[in-house]
Amino acid sequence: MTVKAPRYHHGDLRGALIAAGRAILEEAGVPALSLREVARRANVSHAAPRHHFPSVRHFLSDCAADGFDEFTEALQVAAFRHSVPTEAVVAMAAAYVQFAGDNRAMFLLMFDRDSLDERTPALLAASTRAYACLVAAVQAIDPALAIDDLDYRVATAWAIVHGYATLMLNEKICQRPENPMTAKDMATRAMRDYLRGTVTAGG
Amino acid sequence: MTVKAPRYHHGDLRGALIAAGRAILEEAGVPALSLREVARRANVSHAAPRHHFPSVRHFLSDCAADGFDEFTEALQVAAFRHSVPTEAVVAMAAAYVQFAGDNRAMFLLMFDRDSLDERTPALLAASTRAYACLVAAVQAIDPALAIDDLDYRVATAWAIVHGYATLMLNEKICQRPENPMTAKDMATRAMRDYLRGTVTAGG
DNA sequence: ACTTAAAACTTGTCAATGACAAGATGGGGC
DNA sequence: GCCCCATCTTGTCATTGACAAGTTTTAAGT
Numbered sequence: 014m015t016v017k018a019p020r021y022h023h024g025d026l027r028g029a030l031i032a033a034g035r036a037i038l039e040e041a042g043v044p045a046l047s048l049r050e051v052a053r054r055a056n057v058s059h060a061a062p063r064h065h066f067p068s069v070r071h072f073l074s075d076c077a078a079d080g081f082d083e084f085t086e087a088l089q090v091a092a093f094r095h096s097v098p099t100e101a102v103v104a105m106a107a108a109y110v111q112f113a114g115d116n117r118a119m120f121l122l123m124f125d126r127d128s129l130d131e132r133t134p135a136l137l138a139a140s141t142r143a144y145a146c147l148v149a150a151v152q153a154i155d156p157a158l159a160i161d162d163l164d165y166r167v168a169t170a171w172a173i174v175h176g177y178a179t180l181m182l183n184e185k186i187c188q189r190p191e192n193p194m195t196a197k198d199m200a201t202r203a204m205r206d207y208l209r210g211t212v213t214a215g216g
Numbered sequence: 217m218t219v220k221a222p223r224y225h226h227g228d229l230r231g232a233l234i235a236a237g238r239a240i241l242e243e244a245g246v247p248a249l250s251l252r253e254v255a256r257r258a259n260v261s262h263a264a265p266r267h268h269f270p271s272v273r274h275f276l277s278d279c280a281a282d283g284f285d286e287f288t289e290a291l292q293v294a295a296f297r298h299s300v301p302t303e304a305v306v307a308m309a310a311a312y313v314q315f316a317g318d319n320r321a322m323f324l325l326m327f328d329r330d331s332l333d334e335r336t337p338a339l340l341a342a343s344t345r346a347y348a349c350l351v352a353a354v355q356a357i358d359p360a361l362a363i364d365d366l367d368y369r370v371a372t373a374w375a376i377v378h379g380y381a382t383l384m385l386n387e388k389i390c391q392r393p394e395n396p397m398t399a400k401d402m403a404t405r406a407m408r409d410y411l412r413g414t415v416t417a418g419g
Numbered sequence: 420a421c422t423t424a425a426a427a428c429t430t431g432t433c434a435a436t437g438a439c440a441a442g443a444t445g446g447g448g449c
Numbered sequence: 450g451c452c453c454c455a456t457c458t459t460g461t462c463a464t465t466g467a468c469a470a471g472t473t474t475t476a477a478g479t
Contacts, residue, residue: 020445026456044330047436058458060439065456069437121330126386127247144388164395168380169406171388173372176379180371183329185347192367203372203410210413225427225474250465261429263468268427272466 027065029055034076038118043128046118048072073122074133080119081139085146087112092146098153099208105150106174106204110197113178121182124175147171154212166211173203230268232258237279241321246331249321251275276325277336283322284342288349290315295349301356302411308353309377309407313400316381324385327378350374357415369414376406 023029033054037046048069049059066072091108095101113120122128129136151167152158158166180186181196226232236257240249251272252262269275294311298304316323325331332339354370355361361369383389384399 172379
């Protein structure tokens with residue numbers, strides 16, 4: 014990174030704003046994030062973001078799109094390490110909960126419909142890629158499965174990991190400190206149990 | 217209800233404020249809910265709520281406590297209709313997703329840690345009752361289960377229904393309109409599959 | 420019954436926020 | 450070399466949560 018003299022035209026203010034937004038999310042969570050705070054971090058006026066994002070909703074949507082991209086990357090890295098389809102899905106489950114724990118505020122934002130505009134192109138594309146990644150992994154277990162059964166299996170696998178992630182982030186899981194099992198451990202075990210129960214039984 | 221002449225002292229402003237808050241939640245969702253709007257609905261000044269709730273956080277917590285009470289009631293009604301423990305848990309799963317769909321904003325609020333103060337006595341008590349209700353239903357399936365395995369089973373059952381509920385409320389489920397399965401249908405089926413896989417296999 | 424303290428409710432104020440309007444600046448197309 | 454317009458600015462407004470200080474009613478004590 015070269016030292017930049019402050020110019021009237023930033024050069025890549027849009028990217029800088031998103032980076033600032035993500036930094037705030039990571040450091041202080043969703044409640045601390047405002048367009049004005051983002052502008053302060055980027056050393057621009059409070060109205061500057063408006064020329065790149067029509068509303069705070071659109072700004073958050075583009076931040077979330079960034080998050081979905083990294084999320085998808087993490088899921089794919091986990092899946093690609095395994096050639097057995099069921100093990101790939103189990104690894105994805107672990108990566109899903111891990112990502113949620115490592116990126117609490119971002120994860121909550123990504124699935125907070127009320128704060129986002131789902132029609133934002135970047136968010137739509139990124140979340141679709143993440144979903145496709147999940148579908149592909151589940152379908153690889155049983156490629157000939159009927160479409161309705163596939164829908165159900167994908168939804169259930171997703172619900173298990175998303176439920177664990179959400180409950181964990183809201184401190185509803187692992188309430189007994191003497192239990193060493195983490196939410197990630199349990200989610201992994203749950204995914205294994207589910208796949209064992211349905212796949213071998215011909216769901 | 218008798219016609220009330222407007223008095224300086226409301227009589228039960230606290231209750232009226234919570235009722236107003238719940239009405240706003242139902243009609244317009246979380247984003248529309250503010251203490252000032254609640255005060256307007258109750259025909260009191262903008263500072264009146266402050267004498268009953270130290271902050272908006274505490275107000276929302278007491279609203280959420282109300283929600284948890286009705287939630288627990290709905291779960292128990294569903295469970296009590298079945299004498300077979302596994303069927304009771306399956307019925308609770310259906311009731312869980314049903315409640316989330318019927319009370320979207322309230323459900324989202326109930327599990328939004330960032331908006332609540334979990335130490336609020338009413339909320340703490342109400343959410344604990346809901347959790348105890350879930351634990352009891354799952355434990356009834358296999359009363360002799362080791363504590364760690366029970367923890368895991370409760371968490372997984374919870375994650376399945378909570379995952380389905382959360383994904384449904386954020387419009388991540390049932391994206392193909394030609395699939396007639398609702399999130400509630402799938403959650404019920406998933407709970408059945410999970411219990412069949414683990415319970416008969418001896419956890 | 421009368422006094423008085425406190426609870427309940429009021430108006431007024433402040434800083435922060437999102438959104439908008441209108442002006443200043445400077446880079447790129449011609 | 451000149452102008453256009455994207456980019457960034459300052460200024461403003463309504464809304465919100467929180468707080469301060471004053472007013473009205475209830476209720477407790479004598």
